Structure formats: C-alpha cells, structure tokens
Amino acid sequence: MRNHFLLLTLNIFSATGGIEKVCRVAGKALFEKMTLDQQRLMIWSMHDKAEAAENNTYFPAELYRTFRGNKAAFVKAAVAQGAKSDTVILSHINLLMVAWMIKKIAPRTRIILMAHGIEIWNHANSVKSNMFRCVNNFWAVSEYTRQRIIASHGVAPEKISVLNNCLDPNLPLPKNILIPHGLHQRYGINEGDKIVFTLTRLSSKERYKGYDKVIAALKAMQRTDIKYIIAGKADAQETALIQEEIRQAGLQNQVILAGFLPDEELAAHFMMSDLYIMPSSKEGFGIVFIEAMYYGLPVIGGNADGTMDALLHGKLGTVVTPGNVNEIKDAMESLLSNREKYVPDHDSLMNHFGYESYKSKLEVLLH
Amino acid sequence: MCRIAGILSQQHPLQALQVSITNICAALQHGGPDDEGIWSDETAGLVLGHRRLSLLDLSSAGHQPMLYQDRYVISFNGEIYNFQQLRSELQQLGHQFRTQTDTEVILAAYEQWGTQSFARLEGMFAFALWDKTDQTLLLVRDRSGIKPLYYIHTADGIAFASETKVFQYLPQPPANNPNWPVLMLAYGHLPEPVTTYQHVVPLPKGFFLRYQQGHISLQSFGFYSFSSSEDTKATAAQNIAALLRTAVKNHLIADAPIGVFLSGGIDSGILFLLAAEQKKQGLNSLSLYFSEEKYSEKTYQDLLLQQVNCQRNQYKLEGNEFLETLPKILHDMDLPSCDGINTWFISKYAKEQGLKAVLSGIGADELLGGYPSFKRLKLAALVQQSPNLALGSKLIRGRKLSRLNYLQMEGISGLYLFLRGHFAPTDIAHQLGATEKEVWDILQSAPVLPDIQRLHPQNQASWMETNLYMQNQLLRDADVMSMAHGIEIRVPFLDHAFQSYCMSLGPAIKYDTALPKGLLIEAFKKELPEPVWNRPKMGFSFPFTEWFAESSFVKETMNEGSELQQKNYQQFLTGDLHWSQLLSLMIIQQQHPVYA
Numbered sequence: 001m002r003n004h005f006l007l008l009t010l011n012i013f014s015a016t017g018g019i020e021k022v023c024r025v026a027g028k029a030l031f032e033k034m035t036l037d038q039q040r041l042m043i044w045s046m047h048d049k050a051e052a053a054e055n056n057t058y059f060p061a062e063l064y065r066t067f068r069g070n071k072a073a074f075v076k077a078a079v080a081q082g083a084k085s086d087t088v089i090l091s092h093i094n095l096l097m098v099a100w101m102i103k104k105i106a107p108r109t110r111i112i113l114m115a116h117g118i119e120i121w122n123h124a125n126s127v128k129s130n131m132f133r134c135v136n137n138f139w140a141v142s143e144y145t146r147q148r149i150i151a152s153h154g155v156a157p158e159k160i161s162v163l164n165n166c167l168d169p170n171l172p173l174p175k176n177i178l179i180p181h182g183l184h185q186r187y188g189i190n191e192g193d194k195i196v197f198t199l200t201r202l203s204s205k206e207r208y209k210g211y212d213k214v215i216a217a218l219k220a221m222q223r224t225d226i227k228y229i230i231a232g233k234a235d236a237q238e239t240a241l242i243q244e245e246i247r248q249a250g251l252q253n254q255v256i257l258a259g260f261l262p263d264e265e266l267a268a269h270f271m272m273s274d275l276y277i278m279p280s281s282k283e284g285f286g287i288v289f290i291e292a293m294y295y296g297l298p299v300i301g302g303n304a305d306g307t308m309d310a311l312l313h314g315k316l317g318t319v320v321t322p323g324n325v326n327e328i329k330d331a332m333e334s335l336l337s338n339r340e341k342y343v344p345d346h347d348s349l350m351n352h353f354g355y356e357s358y359k360s361k362l363e364v365l366l367h
Numbered sequence: 368m369c370r371i372a373g374i375l376s377q378q379h380p381l382q383a384l385q386v387s388i389t390n391i392c393a394a395l396q397h398g399g400p401d402d403e404g405i406w407s408d409e410t411a412g413l414v415l416g417h418r419r420l421s422l423l424d425l426s427s428a429g430h431q432p433m434l435y436q437d438r439y440v441i442s443f444n445g446e447i448y449n450f451q452q453l454r455s456e457l458q459q460l461g462h463q464f465r466t467q468t469d470t471e472v473i474l475a476a477y478e479q480w481g482t483q484s485f486a487r488l489e490g491m492f493a494f495a496l497w498d499k500t501d502q503t504l505l506l507v508r509d510r511s512g513i514k515p516l517y518y519i520h521t522a523d524g525i526a527f528a529s530e531t532k533v534f535q536y537l538p539q540p541p542a543n544n545p546n547w548p549v550l551m552l553a554y555g556h557l558p559e560p561v562t563t564y565q566h567v568v569p570l571p572k573g574f575f576l577r578y579q580q581g582h583i584s585l586q587s588f589g590f591y592s593f594s595s596s597e598d599t600k601a602t603a604a605q606n607i608a609a610l611l612r613t614a615v616k617n618h619l620i621a622d623a624p625i626g627v628f629l630s631g632g633i634d635s636g637i638l639f640l641l642a643a644e645q646k647k648q649g650l651n652s653l654s655l656y657f658s659e660e661k662y663s664e665k666t667y668q669d670l671l672l673q674q675v676n677c678q679r680n681q682y683k684l685e686g687n688e689f690l691e692t693l694p695k696i697l698h699d700m701d702l703p704s705c706d707g708i709n710t711w712f713i714s715k716y717a718k719e720q721g722l723k724a725v726l727s728g729i730g731a732d733e734l735l736g737g738y739p740s741f742k743r744l745k746l747a748a749l750v751q752q753s754p755n756l757a758l759g760s761k762l763i764r765g766r767k768l769s770r771l772n773y774l775q776m777e778g779i780s781g782l783y784l785f786l787r788g789h790f791a792p793t794d795i796a797h798q799l800g801a802t803e804k805e806v807w808d809i810l811q812s813a814p815v816l817p818d819i820q821r822l823h824p825q826n827q828a829s830w831m832e833t834n835l836y837m838q839n840q841l842l843r844d845a846d847v848m849s850m851a852h853g854i855e856i857r858v859p860f861l862d863h864a865f866q867s868y869c870m871s872l873g874p875a876i877k878y879d880t881a882l883p884k885g886l887l888i889e890a891f892k893k894e895l896p897e898p899v900w901n902r903p904k905m906g907f908s909f910p911f912t913e914w915f916a917e918s919s920f921v922k923e924t925m926n927e928g929s930e931l932q933q934k935n936y937q938q939f940l941t942g943d944l945h946w947s948q949l950l951s952l953m954i955i956q957q958q959h960p961v962y963a
Contacts, residue, residue, distance in 0.1 A: 028587065035571050036585050038560065038815040054594035061592035062819050062830065167584065173481055213697075356577070356584055 004085040006035060008078055008095050012045050013052035016263075017201075018165070018287050019116050022141070023091045024058045025168055026114070029359045030089075031059035032116070033366070042081065046074040046095075053073070057170055075101075085109060093120045096131045098149045101190035103134040112365075115140045115160075117284020117306060121148040129153045134210040139163040139365060143307030161365055164309055165285045166358035167294050167350075174295050177267045187229060187256050194226045194336050197273035197297075199288050200280075201263070202234035202242065208303065210279035210322050212245055217329035219249040226336070231258035231269065275335050278302075280322075281322040284364035287311045289317065290353045300331050312352060316344045369431070370395035370418040370514075370850065371442040372533060372603040372918045373495050375578060375920060376524030377412045379538045388416040390536040396697070398529065398850035401425075406432035406440055410501055412524065415495060417442040418901055420853055422621045422723055424467035435474035436548055438499050444542060445492030445514045446857065448617040453487060467622075485575055485588040489863040493570070495527060504578040510589040511861045512559075512572030512838050517844055519567045521605030522767060525572075525578050531562050531849070532700045541567050547703070548799055548808040548955045555705040555789035555951060556840045558814045562702060563958065572838070593826050596871040600886070603876050608890040615641040615726070623723035626651035626859075628679070628713055629671060631664030633900050634728030634737075635885060637858060640894045642726060650677040653717050653725060655684050657708065659910040670896045682716050684916045698905045699851035703945040703954045705789060707844030709909055718852040725849070729841050730860030733832040734869040736825060736878040740786045740832060744813075745824035747782050750774055766908050768792055779816050779827065783835050789948060792952050798931065798952065799961055823874040911946045915939070921953065928956045 007030060012023045027043045034041040041063055048066040053059075067074035075098055082088045082102035083331070090099055094304035099111045103147070113135045132153050137186045138160040140146035146160045189195060194325045196218075200209045211230050218228055228251075230242075239257065261269060270276070276292035277300040289310040292299050299317035311317035318335060320327040335342045351357060372391040374384045385407060392403055399418025406415045417431040420468045421934050423446075432442045447453070450469035453476055459515045462475045469490075476484035477496060482505070491513035506527055508516045518527035519534060519541055534541050541564040548563050560568040570576055598606065615638060619625060631654045643650055652672060656665040665681070672679055689712075696711050706722070717725050732738050751774040769791035773784035792810070796803045820831050842858075851858040857866070869877065877886055882917045890901045915921050915941070925936035935952055938944040955961060 032574070032585055032587055035574070035587070038813060040815055040817065051595055054592065057589075059587075060590045060817070062817050062822065063593070065821055170483070173483065174481060193689060355586075359584060360582075 005030060005039060005087050006082055006085040006091065007043045007089045007091065008043070008082070008098060009043070009045045010094060011047050012043070013056060014045075014048040014159065018284075019092065019119075021168065021287055022046070022114065022116065022165055024056070025166060025358070026089075028058040028061075028169075028353070029362050031063060033359070033363060037195065039207070042085075044078060044081075045072060052264070068268070074098075078102075079105065082106070082109060084244065087112065090114065091196045092116075092133075093123060096135070100131045100134045106311040109134045112137045112139060114138075114163075115145050115149055115284075117141065117145055118282050120145065120150055123152070137161065140169055141165050142309035144225050144282050144306040144308060145196070161162070161311070163361055163365060164352050164353060165287050165290070165357050169355040171185045171260055171291065171294060172267055174267075174271065177271045179268045179272045180265075183268060187227060188253075188260070189227050193226060195273040196226055196228045196275045196276070196277055196336075197269060197292075198228070198230045198232075198276070198278050198348070199266070199292075200230075200232045200278060202230070202232055202238045202257075204235055204237040204241065206282075206320075207238075208280055208282040210277075210281065210328075212242065213323060213325050213328055214277055214280055214332075215242075215245055215249055215251060215255060216325045217332060218251060218254065220325065220329050221333065224254065226254060228259050229269070229273070230255065231261045232306065233260045266291070267295055270297050272296055273278065274339055275300065275332065277328075278307075279320050279322045279328055279357040280307060283310075290349065293317065294341055294347050296346070297342065298339060301347075305357070310353075311350070316349060316352075338361075350360070369420050369444045370398035370529045371444045371493065372416040372526075372528035373414045373442060373504075373671050373682045374413060374524065374526040374537065375411065376538075377892045378523045379412070380411060381407060381409050381414070383538050384412065384414040387536050387538055388414045392416040392418055393532040393595070394533045394536065395528070395530060397853060400853040402427075403821045404431050404442075406434070407624075408440075408499065408749065409498070411497075413504070415440060415442045416496065417804040419854060420557060420723065422446070422623045422855060423469055425622050427469065428466040429790075432469060432470075433468075433470050433474065435471065436478065439474050439477065439490050440499070441470060441474055441494055443473060443492065443494035443929065444516075445490060445494070445509065446855070446864070447472060447488050447490040447492060447532060448620065449487075451620075451638050452635075454739070462894075463706060464599060482588065483577060483587070491858070491861075493529065504569055506576040506578075507588075508570045508572055509862075510573035510591065511842075512569075513842055513846075513858060515843065516570045517562065517567055518570060518576065519564070519585050520578070521566065524581070525583065529850075531564060531567055532701055533566055534567050543959075546812075548807045548959050548961060549568040549795055549801070549806055550813070551703050551789040551951055551955060552795045552798060553788055553792070553806075553810055554835075555785055555787075555840070555947065556843065557702050558835060558839045563815050565657065584675050588706060590868055591599065591870050593822060594871045595873050596868075598872060598876065600876050603872050604886060604890040607865075607886065610865045610868055611637070611859065611890070612641055614859040614865045616645050618726055618857045618859040619645055619860065621724055621800060623648070623652065624721055625724045625726070626717055626722045627726045628728070629654045630728070631666055631667030631671070631899070632728070633828070633888060633895065634731040634860065636895055636899050637668075637887070637891050638728055640674065640725050640891070641670055643677060647676075651717075651720060651722055652677050652679055652681075653713055653720070653722075654681045654911055655716075656681060657684055657910055659913070662910045667902070672896055674896070678720075680716060681912055684711075684712055686910070686917060689729075689914050689919045690920065693918060696848075697954065697957065699848065700954070701847045702843060703958065704840060704844055704847075705951045705954075706840060707848045708911070710844055710848035710856075714849040714852040714854040714856070717719065717849075718853045720855065720948075722787070724855040724857055727845060727856045727858055728860060728864070729837065729845060729858045731887060733829060733885060734866060735884045736829070738828065738836075740828040741825050743786060743884070744782060744828040744831070747774065747785050748820070748824060748827070750825075751781055751785075762862075777808065778832060779819055779831050779835075780810070780814065782827075783831050784810075786831075787836060798935075823863055825874045825878045833948075845882075845932070915946045915949060921949070925949075932956060 002282045045066040053061045053064040067257035079101045083106040089112045285306040304321035402419035415432045443445045447469035451474040493514035493516035654668045656663045732925045939949045
C-alpha cells in the first residue's frame, strides 16, 4: 500500500489549548487531502479520553485512535505503525523519541515535526537536540518560532518551513452571531462603555501574556468608561496576584476576571468588544488574534514574538513593545478613539489565515 | 430528483460549451423529463445545465438553474427533507421566498450560513452553486452519497455531471481508464473513486468542492462515524421505531404521486406499513412476482397488503419481457454494474402507474446487520492475519476457494473481496489476458480505504457494506435505473437522524440477536406479520439464470466475442459461471476492446 500518513498527537479533543486546536484543524486538512489523493491516514492521540473523537466534525472517528494516557502502549504501537508509514507527522516535540525510534527501524520514513512555540524554544535538553536529526522537516507556526529553532537547536534553516495557524472553518460566520441578552449585565457594562478584551490562560508559571501591563496602562489612562474583561482559566495563585494588582490600581469596577468561557460564548465576546489586546512576549503564533480579527475586532499585540506573523507585522493589527506601558496606553487610546480605522481587513485576513489558504500551504509542504 | 451538468472553462468559446451542455442535457433527459434549463455566464465561461423531474412546487417557479438575488445560481438534484424547518428559520432571519421549493431554501441557507449551511441540509442531494460576485463554483454532495456527482478537473477548467457517460460530449472528452475491467471483475461494480474514464471521479460523499480561478479544493462538511450510546435494547427499539416513523413521514413529502416498493421482505414491509399509517389514502404499492414459484415472494406481499387499504400494483414479470428488454437495460446503465435489473423493472412499473417517487428499503441491511458478512467477517479477518495464508492460497485452485486469495490483500478491501468478490484474481488475469501481478497491482492501487481493524468486527462489516456494497452498487443502481424512467427513489433508512442513531448504538445492542436485523424486527414486531420476518431465507429473488440461458441476445453477444467469450458462455450454460458474472463479461465486451 502506498502513501501511509500517520499523525501522532498528545491531545486532540480532551484539552482546549492552542496546540489541540491546531491538531484538530490539521487532522481535518489531512483527512480531506488524503481523501482527494487516495492515500491512507491515521490520527493517534496518546492522552485523549476514550471515545473523545465521537461526534467530532473534523474527521471520521474511524481514522482515529486514542491510547488514553497509556504511554507505553502508545509508543510501542506508534513505532510499529510509523515504521510502516511513509510520512509521520508529530504534533509536539515530546513525541520526538517515538520518531527517533521509527527512524532507526525505517530510515526512509519522512518525519515532520510541528513546532508551535515555547515548548520547542525552551528545550535545552541536549539529548533532544541530537534527536532533531531524525526530523526531515519542521513546520513552524511562525517565522519567530522558526528563528528560535535555528538559534536554540542549530537546525539547518532550509529544513524549517513556516505553516501559520489558521481559522477553524467551523467558526460561525460573524453575521450569525447574536450577543445574548444579559451578557452586558453579566459584566456590569453600561451604555457607552468601551469594552477591552483579553482571552488567555492565567498561569502563575507563565506570566508573559501582558494583561498586567494592560491594567497598568488602564490605570494611567484614568478613564472610567472602559471595561476590561480578562477571560480564561486561571490558577489560584495567579488569580490572587492579579486581583491584588487590580485593587492596587483601584480598578475593581473596571477590570473583570471572567473565568473560563465555553466555546459557544467566545464569538459573542469578540463581537461585543471594542478592542482585543494581548501584549504578550512569548507567543508562538497567537490563534486568538486571528479569531478576534475574524469577528471584526481591532487588536493590539506584542512585537517581539510570533504575534508579528498573526498581525502581519502590523498590517492587520497594532503592535507594541511588550512591557512598555506607555506604548500600550497610547495604542489603546488611538484604537478606542477611532475604532473603525483599525478594523482589520477581512479579505487580507482570510487570504493569509483562512482554512483554504492553510490547506494550500499544507499541500505544498507535503509535496 | 433531476439531472445536472455544467462546464466552467476559459479555454473554449462559450458557444462550444453551450453545445456540450445541450448535448449532455439531451442525453440526460430520461432523468428529468419535465423541464430543461441552461444558464450561461459568458464572462466566467460557465454553462450550467439542468433536467427537471418535478416533485415539489410543480409550477414553473421551480425552474432551474435558479437565480437568487441576482448573485447565486444553482443546478440541484435531490430532495431536502428538512427544507420546511430551514425555511421557517430563514424567514425568521428575514429571508423572503418566491417559491415553495427546497431549491430556493438551499440558496437562502447558503446566503445566510455560507458553506456551513451544507451540514444543515438533511436529505439526498448533489448540486452546483455559482456565486457571481466571488466567481466561485461549488459542487456539493450529500453525506451518504445517495445522489451521484462526477467531475473532471484539468488545466482547461472543470466539468461535472450526474452520470459519467455524458463526459464524452465535452469539448475535450476524457481518455478511457484502462484499469476498469479488472476492478469490475473483482468487485462486480466500480468502487469509488474509479470510473471508466481517467480523471473523471465522483465527488466524495459529504464533501464540497470549491473552484475559483483554476484552483480546486475539497472540504468535508459531514460524515457518519460509529459512536457508543448507552441506550438499552428496549430503548433502542423504541427510538428506532420513532425515528423511522418520522423519517418515512418526511420522505413522503411531495406534490406529486409517490409509492412504496414492496418486495415481501422485512425492510420494505416496514416502510410500506409506516407509509400507510401516514397516508390513509392514495398510497401506491409496487411489487414484482414471477411464475417461477421458488423465486416468488407473492405470499408475503399479499400478507402485508391484506393489512392495508392501498392501491396495489403487483406485476408478474415474465421471461419474455425480460429478454426483450435486456439490451435496453444495458444501454441505460451508467457505470458498469452486475446488478440493478430488478430496480429497472420496478421503476418502469412505477412510471406506468403515473408515480414520480418511490420509497425503497436500502440501508437497513447495512446499518442493522442484515448480511451474512456480519457473522463471517470476524473469522475472515483472523484468516487474513494468519502468516500461513500466502503459502496456503498458492495451493488453492478451485473457483470458489480461490477467493481466499483476496485475503492476502490488506485491510477491508481484502475482506470485502473475499466475502463478496465477483471473480478471483487468477480468473480475472485469465479473462483479461493479463498477468496476475498486473491484476494485483491494479487492485492494490484503488480504492484506498481507511484502516478500520480497530472497530468491532460487526461494525467493520457495517462499514464495509455501507461504504462499498451500498455506496457503489445499491445506491448507484437505484439512482441510474430509476432515473432511466424518470422515477425518484427515496431511502428513508438513510435519513440523517435515523442513520446517526443506528451508528451510535453499540454492537451488543444493535446486532446481538438470533435473527439478522433482530433489533429492527423487535421495533416493529407488533406491526409486521410474523411470517414476513420468521421465514427461511430466500436466495436471490429473480429467475435470471433460466432467463439468461434462454436469451438469444446473450447468446449472440457472447458468440460474437472472442473464443474465450464463447467458452465463457458454455461455462454459464453448464452452471460453472453465475449469471451476474456472465453479465459483467458481456458489459466488458460491449465497452472495452479486450474481447474484440
């Protein structure tokens, strides 16, 4: 049998992060490509819960297998299957060991590693760096990630291609989003208030997303008509810390920690906001930026990481130096005073980050 | 249900494209006797064609290709069973409708939800939708692949149609696919994506194709997968009964007369009884029976008919009529198939009764375990994985046993060909003057199917019967043979909610009964007369062996062929070749130079 493809992942459906989003969309794109080209595809997950793929809309569950956290069983089966495959795509650097073993048995199997961001830049482990040699191609989610791999791991530049993340084709069209009654009341938003929005995990271990700097900028702005909603799962330590920062800034009436938002509420939050901001310093790419822009929201992001790809170096959104409270403040003031001017160009967004465009790039890279 | 076609090309003058589509529409007239429409966009180099069989809004308002808001144009074949719900929803969103058709609902839904609208459509459909503003052509096919849609994409552009034969009328007809006879003899049909032409392929079910500025991309919008609900057997039987009742109700919506095929078996019997519940008056039943007693199911048909007050149409099909008609049936076939003759006759009678649509029981056997493969696949898979198989199969020479050879093939294709294969690889090589290696190479190259070994063996059988036998044989035969008479076949067992529910039931609930389709029987035990479900299994229910042997057409065709064909005919007469195998060899002789 010719052209067997194997996509190996950690989680696809049992977690909600950016990497899982990429895996779902990549799974769909590969399924569609393989159907057209008459090639065989398997999509495996190490950690997903049993039956996690049932009723998913990305690819048929027949293509999928999960090992429910049984690492040993996953590795054993993945090495055996990988050795029979023509191409193995790893969705995470933690699967590199599997690829290394596959390559020992089947040197002709093509290994592709998807590189997202911090998970790969910070891999200082020299054993792993040696293992990079078994990878034929790297797909980096941004030029920034690509440069970091070259710098940190000495990988030949020609081995690394950029495959930017894309919009999930299942996102409902902006015109079909209704902002539910009560959403404004939920956050105590008054007529005429401007809404600034950040969606991110609030983690005491990460602390690079820049929402603390936005709070500082907000304090400096001294405007009471701005409500700042920070949504996302938060750990207790970070919640306490950020609440303290809000209290010290005297912004208890303006900054709202909204907690985890279910997927079906996200679009309404984007639609009701005036500005999305996340002056982060360690984004691999930042899918949330393109999602916010898909719903017509002007965005502000950092200029020091993969965000630059997502914002097309400032063409689609405004870029600031992360940590520079003044710059953040100025950018917020400009955007809030003239929102229409900063609405991202929809056609340009779709041409660069639409699903169709992602698939075209994927096809070229697989060639 | 209708017939559609179209070409989008900048390489030929518009007039040449229009001539092509006019010829194609003329060739497709049988499937759309009520109206014809051709629509062109000169700047884009696009011509869309449509032959209409009208079932909803019989007025000229339903004319196609249909233009919507001066932006979208559609050529649509099929039925959307939930169109009234979608229509109300769209009305609430501010859409206004000019017609009572489902066609207009597809357009409004696309306007509202874009390509995400396709997942909301429940029914059988294949359509082409042109967006004048974006200069984009979309081809869309339902998620069970009930309606056919074939296309060819070349540097010239793209062309599509409901049948493959009409691609010969393109300005540049496609080249023949030299490999098809091998697959035909192995499968008894051509498995998707194979056709008799090179580069002419079906749009995969549940996919849409987008064509813009010479570039095509395919995207999936829906598929059926097995899942695992926790319903008990009793709940499952209740739900199945309720869902099928709703499905039948929705499938009866039409502004033209509609009937039910009644074979005498369980599936059509249930559909017939449910249709009778819905339609107290004016229900038409259609059945065939034979003077050859051993093939006749008339006893069971009569038992069912006794329960219901309906317009009975029972036809006695005689050998003479069959013999006279056989050449016409072969002519009406699109892609080669070793079956479908029964559908041709029953559709002919439906047409004579003035019906336009008929319900058929396709899908029940596949979803609920009606075939022997549900019992046999597990053992076959064990043999397939046995290391001694390759050695053993070399020693096997008998025709029946030589199908064991197919178990050397990996995966579900190998199992299918072992369980349902038409000719064994050695026989195919012999028939086509090829080497066995050449035959194996072609069989390995297509179709490429997913590895489904991980599924429960009975779900594997269900997947195999649904995606190979039903998809490539039953649904295709049903479509082409009914369309030959301008009749629409509707398949309530493939209703979206019903099929999704069946696929969500665990194998132990769905199949674990002493009787095939035990759960379906359980669900309708009160309604279905016991002799219909509790009776000895009948084999194939047409007396074709006798009739083929009497046919001068068959005799002449075979004797006009090569020496090998003449020998094949003798083998058929002595009982060493099945009638369906003979039929396949005749078709190859007619369409391929190998026996010339």
